[in-house]
Structures are given as structure tokens and as C-alpha cells.
Amino acid sequence: MGHLIGFYSLLAGMGINILACAWIAFMLWKGQTNGIRRITWLQGLVVILILIPCIVLVLALLRHDFSYMVVADYTDSLLPWAYTLTAFWAGQEGSFLFWTLAVALFGLVWSFSRAGRQTAEKNACSFWLMYTLVQAFFLLIATTVSNAFVQLSPPPAEGNGLNPLLQHPGMVFHPPLLFIGYAGLTVPAALGLGTLFAADDDWLVRVRNWTLLAWIFLTAGIVLGAWWSYMELGWGGYWAWDPVENASLIPWLASSAFVHTAVIGRKGRALGRTNVALAGLSLVLCLLATFVTRSGMLDSLHAFGDHGVGLP
Known part of the structure; x- marks a missing residue:
């Protein structure tokens, strides 16, 4: 169940990000950029939807849930908890998920920062167009070739270890x-x-x-x-x-x-x-x-x- 929550949260985040990108492109095309500040709330929602799968993966690591391929590949039941957590970024899937979360958080913090608030609406619109495009790329990779929620069936009794x-x-x-x-x-x-x-x-x-x-x-x-x-x-x-x-x-x-x-x-x-x-x-x-x-x-x-x- 947890892997479905994580994966579909990422899909939802990607969907909202693509809608935001399309909306921004439409505003630039029409020359109507007065609603760009609302993108902050959409970005906040994207951050939450990326944070959820990160929490799911951390819990899977701490529980030694070897039904997750990432957990089975980089941990075992005897691994100290500190290194169990570092297994999050030991492989391609977890590290890319971490990077995606960091990108989303930087965008959100930027929107609330003084520099972000002082940016003119048209410039903010062009900034968010580029940012959501980059973010869409990360979310696409995180939900396809670097999916951290691939399951093993049946799950192994023990992981490979770090x-x-x-x-x-x-x-x-x-x-x-x-x-x-x-x-x-x-x-x-x-x-x-x-x-x-x-x-x-x-x-x-x-x-x-x-x-x-x-x-x-x-x-x-x-x-x-x-x-x-x-x-x-x-x-x-x-x-x-x-x-x-x-x-x-x-x-x-x-x-x-x-x-x-x-x-x-x-x-x-x-x-x-x-x-x-x-x-x-x-x-x-x-x-x-x-x-x-x-x-x-x-x-x-x-x-x-x-x-x-x-x-x-």
C-alpha cells in the first residue's frame, strides 16, 4: 500500500506541475501575468506531493521492508540505522528522488524570499515557466526510469546490505x-x-x-x-x-x-x-x-x- 501512495503522489505532483507550466505558458502568450503569484500555492502542493513519497521510502528503509527493491539492494536487517537512512541516496532511484525534493523546496523558498517577491510579474512568469519545465523533467525521471517504488515479489528474506x-x-x-x-x-x-x-x-x-x-x-x-x-x-x-x-x-x-x-x-x-x-x-x-x-x-x-x- 505504501508504495502505491508514494508512486501516485509523485504522479499527482507531476500532473499539477505540468498544469502549472501550461497555465504559465498561456499567461505569457496572452500577456496577462497578474495571477502569477498564485503559483506559490501550486508549488507548495507539489512540494507536499514529493515529500510524501520521501517519507514513505524512509519508513520502508527503517522497517527493513525488503519488498522495495531499493531497500533490498542497499540495506540488511543488521545495518545500523544511520547507514540505513543513508541508503536513501545510495542508489540512483533514491538519490534522484532526494534531488527532486530539493529542487521543489528551492523553488518554494525562492517564491517566499525577498528576491522572489521583488521580481516583476512578467519576469516571475518567465522564471516559473523555466522552473516548472526543469521540475517536470525531474518528476518524469522519478516516476519512470528511476522509480524508487518498484516492488519485489516475493520479497527476499534478507537484503544485500550496504x-x-x-x-x-x-x-x-x-x-x-x-x-x-x-x-x-x-x-x-x-x-x-x-x-x-x-x-x-x-x-x-x-x-x-x-x-x-x-x-x-x-x-x-x-x-x-x-x-x-x-x-x-x-x-x-x-x-x-x-x-x-x-x-x-x-x-x-x-x-x-x-x-x-x-x-x-x-x-x-x-x-x-x-x-x-x-x-x-x-x-x-x-x-x-x-x-x-x-x-x-x-x-x-x-x-x-x-x-x-x-x-x-
């Missing part, structure tokens, strides 16, 4: 920090790409703190990952230029470049297209980094499991 290399304090902090950083870059990307539909000369001013926040989370995640790599024998020390390590570094470099070019853009109204391109590129590279690490397409010291599931 890889011993992942039973480390770094597993508690490193992956979620990276995913929060990735999610935070959605805000500047959506606001920057939204300027393609509605000119906004001050978007860099409003997005500055959000970009720095995402960059800080991303930096902290990479630093903790380097420390973890140093602590684990055979991982090549702090930095071994491993494909998985490099995958998280690439969006960090793009976002670092955006942080600096945005300063020039705010002061001299220069590098307008460059800033939009870097904001969008940072998000695209986050998606690419996750695909590289989770798909198993590259050999890596940080890849685990039969499906080449890698740690970001």
Missing part, C-alpha cells in the same frame, strides 16, 4: 550536500533562461545570494568527498582525477565562473549572454555529472553494484 566502503560518516553528508548544491543552481538557471522571454536587467542582483548558497553547498560536498576518499584505502587520496570525482568538479567550475562573471555583469551591465549561458550550463553539467556517475558508463573506483551505481 557496500562496506559506503559505511562511513562521509556517506551521511557528502551526497546530500552535492545534491542540494545541484538543486540550488536551478534557481539562477531558471531566472537567467527566463530573461530570454522577458528582459530583466536586475536578475543578477537578485540571484547573487542564491548562487553563492548553491556554490557553498557544492564546495562543501566536494571537500567532504575528498576527505572521505583520503580516509578510504584504495581510493587514491584526496583527489585522484577519477571520472566520478571529475564529474562533480565540472559543474563546480562552471558555477565558479558564473559567480565571477555575475559580478562584472552587475557592475557594468556586461557579459549578459555569457552570464545566461553559464547559469544554464551549470545546471546542465549537474545533470551530466549525475548521469556519468550513476549510469556506470565509465569505470571508476567510486562505482558500486551490478548496475554501475556510482557515488557522486
Whole structure:
């Protein structure tokens, strides 16, 4: 029953998100953007509908419900509860669900923030058009190829357990920090790409703190990952230029470049297209980094499991 609640909550969230996206596109087409502030309540509903399956999955992990493929693949009944919870983002399905929740929460917090409230209605409309499109992509993946609620029938008596290399304090902090950083870059990307539909000369001013926040989370995640790599024998020390390590570094470099070019853009109204391109590129590279690490397409010291599931 729980898996049905989780899955259909995600489907409902995707449906509401698509309706919101279509409504925003219609308002932009008609030039009537005075109702855009209502999108905040729809975004809040989407957050709730994504939070429900996250709670369902956490409860399944804590109960060691091995009828869930995710639970059976990454936990066992003897695994300490702290590492049982980290199994949430040990695999592709749970980590993508966590990322989807983080994206939705960042959008909701943005709408209530001072920067969000100060954004003109037309610019807010173009921002939400891009944001709901990105959010729709995440929800589509979370309900199809990365469905965390796939059931095993009959359920196994015991799970496979978590890889011993992942039973480390770094597993508690490193992956979620990276995913929060990735999610935070959605805000500047959506606001920057939204300027393609509605000119906004001050978007860099409003997005500055959000970009720095995402960059800080991303930096902290990479630093903790380097420390973890140093602590684990055979991982090549702090930095071994491993494909998985490099995958998280690439969006960090793009976002670092955006942080600096945005300063020039705010002061001299220069590098307008460059800033939009870097904001969008940072998000695209986050998606690419996750695909590289989770798909198993590259050999890596940080890849685990039969499906080449890698740690970001």
C-alpha cells in the first residue's frame, strides 16, 4: 500500500506541475501575468506531493521492508540505522528522488524570499515557466526510469546490505550536500533562461545570494568527498582525477565562473549572454555529472553494484 501512495503522489505532483507550466505558458502568450503569484500555492502542493513519497521510502528503509527493491539492494536487517537512512541516496532511484525534493523546496523558498517577491510579474512568469519545465523533467525521471517504488515479489528474506566502503560518516553528508548544491543552481538557471522571454536587467542582483548558497553547498560536498576518499584505502587520496570525482568538479567550475562573471555583469551591465549561458550550463553539467556517475558508463573506483551505481 505504501508504495502505491508514494508512486501516485509523485504522479499527482507531476500532473499539477505540468498544469502549472501550461497555465504559465498561456499567461505569457496572452500577456496577462497578474495571477502569477498564485503559483506559490501550486508549488507548495507539489512540494507536499514529493515529500510524501520521501517519507514513505524512509519508513520502508527503517522497517527493513525488503519488498522495495531499493531497500533490498542497499540495506540488511543488521545495518545500523544511520547507514540505513543513508541508503536513501545510495542508489540512483533514491538519490534522484532526494534531488527532486530539493529542487521543489528551492523553488518554494525562492517564491517566499525577498528576491522572489521583488521580481516583476512578467519576469516571475518567465522564471516559473523555466522552473516548472526543469521540475517536470525531474518528476518524469522519478516516476519512470528511476522509480524508487518498484516492488519485489516475493520479497527476499534478507537484503544485500550496504557496500562496506559506503559505511562511513562521509556517506551521511557528502551526497546530500552535492545534491542540494545541484538543486540550488536551478534557481539562477531558471531566472537567467527566463530573461530570454522577458528582459530583466536586475536578475543578477537578485540571484547573487542564491548562487553563492548553491556554490557553498557544492564546495562543501566536494571537500567532504575528498576527505572521505583520503580516509578510504584504495581510493587514491584526496583527489585522484577519477571520472566520478571529475564529474562533480565540472559543474563546480562552471558555477565558479558564473559567480565571477555575475559580478562584472552587475557592475557594468556586461557579459549578459555569457552570464545566461553559464547559469544554464551549470545546471546542465549537474545533470551530466549525475548521469556519468550513476549510469556506470565509465569505470571508476567510486562505482558500486551490478548496475554501475556510482557515488557522486
